[in-house]
Amino acid sequence: MITSAHNEAVVTTPHRTLAVQIIGVGGxxxxxxxxxxQGEPSGADxxxxxxxxxxxxxxxxxxxxxxxxxxxRGLGGGNDPDRGRALxxxxxxxxxxxxxxxxxxxxxxxxxxxxxxGIGPVVARAAKEAGAxxxxxxxxPFDCEGRHRQRLALQGLTQFKAAADGAICLPNQKLCxxxxxxxxVLETFKIINEFLxxxxxxxxxxxxxxxxxxIPFAELTALLQDRHTECxxxxxxxxGPTRSREVMDKLLAHPLLDGGQVLVEAxxxxxxxxxxxxxxxxxxNRVMGxxxxxxxxxxxxxxxxxxxxxxDRLAITLVAARKHPECDAWTKTxxxxxxxxxxxxxxxxxxxxxxxxxxxxxxxxPEQVAQLPARQGSGALRQRKSASxxxxxxxxxxxxxxxxxxxxxxxxxxxxDLDVPTYIRQGVPLN
Amino acid sequence: MFNRSSIIVGLEIGTSKVCxxxxxxxxxxxxxxxxxxxxxxxxxxxxxxxxxxVAEEDVRCAIVEAEKMADVEIRSVYxxxxxxxxxxxxxxxxxxxxxxxxxxxxxDVQDVIRSAKTINLPAENxxxxxxxxxxxxxxxxxxxxxxxxxGSRLEVDVHVVHGNRNRLQNAIRTVKGLQLxxxxxxxxxxxxxxxxxxxxxxxxxxxxxxxxxxxxxxxxCANGIIKHTGVLAVGGDHVSNDLAYGLKVSLSRAEQLxxxxxxxxVTPDDKGQSLTLPNEHGLPHKTVNLEHLRRIMxxxxxxxxxxxxxxxxxxxxxxxxxxxxxxxxGGAHIPRITQLAEQVFQVPAxxxxxxxxxxxxSALNQPEFATAIGLVKFGxxxxxxxxxxxxxxxxxxxxxxxxxxxx
Numbered sequence: 001m002i003t004s005a006h007n008e009a010v011v012t013t014p015h016r017t018l019a020v021q022i023i024g025v026g027g028x029x030x031x032x033x034x035x036x037x038q039g040e041p042s043g044a045d046x047x048x049x050x051x052x053x054x055x056x057x058x059x060x061x062x063x064x065x066x067x068x069x070x071x072x073r074g075l076g077g078g079n080d081p082d083r084g085r086a087l088x089x090x091x092x093x094x095x096x097x098x099x100x101x102x103x104x105x106x107x108x109x110x111x112x113x114x115x116x117x118g119i120g121p122v123v124a125r126a127a128k129e130a131g132a133x134x135x136x137x138x139x140x141p142f143d144c145e146g147r148h149r150q151r152l153a154l155q156g157l158t159q160f161k162a163a164a165d166g167a168i169c170l171p172n173q174k175l176c177x178x179x180x181x182x183x184x185v186l187e188t189f190k191i192i193n194e195f196l197x198x199x200x201x202x203x204x205x206x207x208x209x210x211x212x213x214x215i216p217f218a219e220l221t222a223l224l225q226d227r228h229t230e231c232x233x234x235x236x237x238x239x240g241p242t243r244s245r246e247v248m249d250k251l252l253a254h255p256l257l258d259g260g261q262v263l264v265e266a267x268x269x270x271x272x273x274x275x276x277x278x279x280x281x282x283x284x285n286r287v288m289g290x291x292x293x294x295x296x297x298x299x300x301x302x303x304x305x306x307x308x309x310x311x312d313r314l315a316i317t318l319v320a321a322r323k324h325p326e327c328d329a330w331t332k333t334x335x336x337x338x339x340x341x342x343x344x345x346x347x348x349x350x351x352x353x354x355x356x357x358x359x360x361x362x363x364x365x366p367e368q369v370a371q372l373p374a375r376q377g378s379g380a381l382r383q384r385k386s387a388s389x390x391x392x393x394x395x396x397x398x399x400x401x402x403x404x405x406x407x408x409x410x411x412x413x414x415x416x417d418l419d420v421p422t423y424i425r426q427g428v429p430l431n
Numbered sequence: 432m433f434n435r436s437s438i439i440v441g442l443e444i445g446t447s448k449v450c451x452x453x454x455x456x457x458x459x460x461x462x463x464x465x466x467x468x469x470x471x472x473x474x475x476x477x478x479x480x481x482x483x484x485v486a487e488e489d490v491r492c493a494i495v496e497a498e499k500m501a502d503v504e505i506r507s508v509y510x511x512x513x514x515x516x517x518x519x520x521x522x523x524x525x526x527x528x529x530x531x532x533x534x535x536x537x538x539d540v541q542d543v544i545r546s547a548k549t550i551n552l553p554a555e556n557x558x559x560x561x562x563x564x565x566x567x568x569x570x571x572x573x574x575x576x577x578x579x580x581x582g583s584r585l586e587v588d589v590h591v592v593h594g595n596r597n598r599l600q601n602a603i604r605t606v607k608g609l610q611l612x613x614x615x616x617x618x619x620x621x622x623x624x625x626x627x628x629x630x631x632x633x634x635x636x637x638x639x640x641x642x643x644x645x646x647x648x649x650x651x652c653a654n655g656i657i658k659h660t661g662v663l664a665v666g667g668d669h670v671s672n673d674l675a676y677g678l679k680v681s682l683s684r685a686e687q688l689x690x691x692x693x694x695x696x697v698t699p700d701d702k703g704q705s706l707t708l709p710n711e712h713g714l715p716h717k718t719v720n721l722e723h724l725r726r727i728m729x730x731x732x733x734x735x736x737x738x739x740x741x742x743x744x745x746x747x748x749x750x751x752x753x754x755x756x757x758x759x760x761g762g763a764h765i766p767r768i769t770q771l772a773e774q775v776f777q778v779p780a781x782x783x784x785x786x787x788x789x790x791x792x793s794a795l796n797q798p799e800f801a802t803a804i805g806l807v808k809f810g811x812x813x814x815x816x817x818x819x820x821x822x823x824x825x826x827x828x829x830x831x832x833x834x835x836x837x838x
Contacts, residue, residue, distance in 0.1 A: 401676065402672070403675055403676055404476075404672055405476070405477075405669075408477055409477070411477065411663075411665055413663075418664075418738075419672075421669075421673035421676050421677060421727065421731070422730040422731045423673065423677060423730045423731075424676075426730060428730060430677060430726065
């Protein structure tokens with residue numbers, strides 16, 4: 001824990017305030033930026049980028065960049081990420097100029113459409129090249145928006161991860177679990193927007209500290225920079241005398257943490273506790289004890305903030321970062337993502353070669369590639385199957401056969417399956 | 432020749448073997464082991480029966496062999512059980528002494544024990560043991576027997592071992608299917624500690640680990656009482672499975688390699704050494720790296736000890752282990768396993784000796800029989816007790832800890 005000497009040192013050191021730039025990309029990004037501006041306008045600089053002149057006009061952000069598309073008369077990117085990307089690449093220097101002097105950039109975007117998916121990653125890259133620590137906050141589309149959008153969004157997310165230091169993924173569909181299903185559409189959107197904004201604020205609070213126990217920016221930078229992680233964000237709040245216990249229950253039940261699985265797999269976890277002046281050390285200990293128990297492998301960084309308005313309340317913001325093994329490969333081959341027409345083929349062959357059991361997919365001529373979807377059969381069921389299989393291929397784990405324990409009840413100890421050989425779980429190489 | 436009450440049989444249906452031990456309780460209360468039967472077990476995974484028909488056959492083989500050797504007919508057994516569903520915890524009962532002169536009577540003791548045993552368990556759970564620990568009289572700690580003392584408030588701690596009723600029933604039904612009675616079911620870790628520990632070791636504080644095929648059962652004794660028990664559903668099978676996976680050999684070959692070449696440590700001499708495995712014609716077929724074999728094995732074994740250590744730490748009993756760690760079960764045959772245990776627990780470790788029993792000495796002084804012998808010993812306490820007192824409902828189980836101490 002932090003000693004008092006350390007604490008004093010922290011207090012006496014004069015701080016340069018962190019220059020935070022929040023940039024909204026595309027329609028969804030702009031909406032979020034607007035909401036944020038209403039929420040807490042101090043200390044951050046807002047900017048928006050879009051291809052749609054009308055939505056830009058609505059925004060009250062200080063900096064606006066309009067990427068003009070020649071033919072759809074300034075009305076959006078026509079749901080074509082490639083076009084958006086190309087436009088953004090053209091104006092790369094202009095985008096980069098937006099970020100001069102920023103220490104930290106949050107890129108807010110909704111994936112699945114034209115602007116957010118195409119321009120977002122380029123903006124993130126520009127921010128990173130300008131020397132800022134870049135975090136992407138990306139909202140994934142609802143399942144009902146269709147598979148095409150999902151696929152675009154997944155591609156966009158991969159590109160975001162490759163471009164930014166970290167991408168915090170906020171799947172709208174999972175957030176729906178937080179909301180009563182009979183809520184009206186407007187209400188649902190409002191709640192989700194609010195969640196996203198609270199999420200960004202939470203992370204922002206995490207960085208702007210003003211806390212009793214603070215998270216040094218340098219440490220965070222060291223942990224995040226060039227890691228290209230995928231992060232999960234969870235926020236929980238509880239009121240009352242048993243708040244420290246309740247808040248943990250709520251946090252662990254959070255849909256974005258997948259029943260605690262995310263914590264087990266995380267490699268870095270930042271936690272910020274916000275409480276009122278009555279925040280006790282016992283509360284912090286209890287909460288952190290449980291979190292540490294949940295994520296044994298992760299490096300846990302904690303911060304605590306005291307907020308006068310939080311009397312009797314306790315809020316936790318938790319960001320769990322996990323590195324995908326394939327990310328390295330993505331960063332190296334970054335700019336060359338598959339065309340949206342045949343995404344199923346290009347990423348899948350890349351994944352497959354990693355398997356030791358399935359042979360590498362044969363090299364096909366373009367004509368054969370074109371024939372392939374037709375040969376897969378026209379049945380809807382069949383198609384859905386292949387789509388889900390593609391998503392499953394993104395799991396970072398190699399499936400280890402459990403041999404004779406395959407059919408017996410697994411021995412699980414703190415989230416670890418003890419039936420899997422120890423040397424594999426501990427990552428001991430046998431050369 | 433023998434009357435029924437003097438024959439006590441302990442039956443352990445383990446993951447790798449079924450073992451029946453026949454004991455003869457002589458008139459002078461000396462326990463003598465007269466028979467032993469064992470069979471390979473095929474219907475058990477992680478200590479629990481998964482194939483009743485096969486398990487029944489294996490139990491029959493073991494029982495028949497034991498009957499032949501002891502020349503008795505076995506009618507009832509004390510059955511050892513284990514499995515990941517078993518859990519142990521401590522519970523305290525409180526009872527205000529009601530009598531006018533504040534003298535604690537035997538009835539008060541019964542009442543306080545009853546109150547300690549009323550535990551809020553899920554309906555499908557069955558309490559296997561409720562072992563009495565020490566009494567407290569008006570907060571005074573460490574009283575073995577409060578009868579006759581004065582006090583107004585009597586408390587007692589019991590160690591409760593409980594498990595899923597249906598899963599316990601599976602083992603009982605298997606035995607009953609062979610027209611055998613089950614006198615009682617006993618947790619294997621407890622039986623092993625009964626067999627291995629002398630009263631001095633129990634007083635001083637010791638940990639017994641039964642490294643079985645499917646599970647590692649453990650029990651901690653200190654100050655003459657059972658402090659903690661637990662089951663880790665990881666055992667020798669896991670070692671074999673790891674080897675089969677890591678060295679890419681068949682499971683039976685992995686088992687053989689484990690027995691012939693296994694070790695708890697990787698020594699510098701193992702580097703670069705390899706073993707040649709013959710195929711069915713005796714010709715060289717495959718080579719296996721000895722270093723890898725031992726590394727896979729030592730990592731797994733170390734993890735088992737470490738997880739047990741973590742559990743003990745959580746239960747705050749790690750500091751009681753002054754007499755050390757005692758190992759039994761098939762896993763105790765692994766070379767230098769005591770050294771590994773010493774390294775992990777930071778206390779001396781020994782192979783458990785079942786020397787507090789007479790009879791068939793050389794055959795029985797093997798670590799894998801410790802649990803079955805412990806079952807016989809458990810049975811002998813029950814029998815002596817029921818011989819002593821006419822009402823055996825009284826004697827039932829609650830006196831185990833007392834007997835435990837007077838070993």
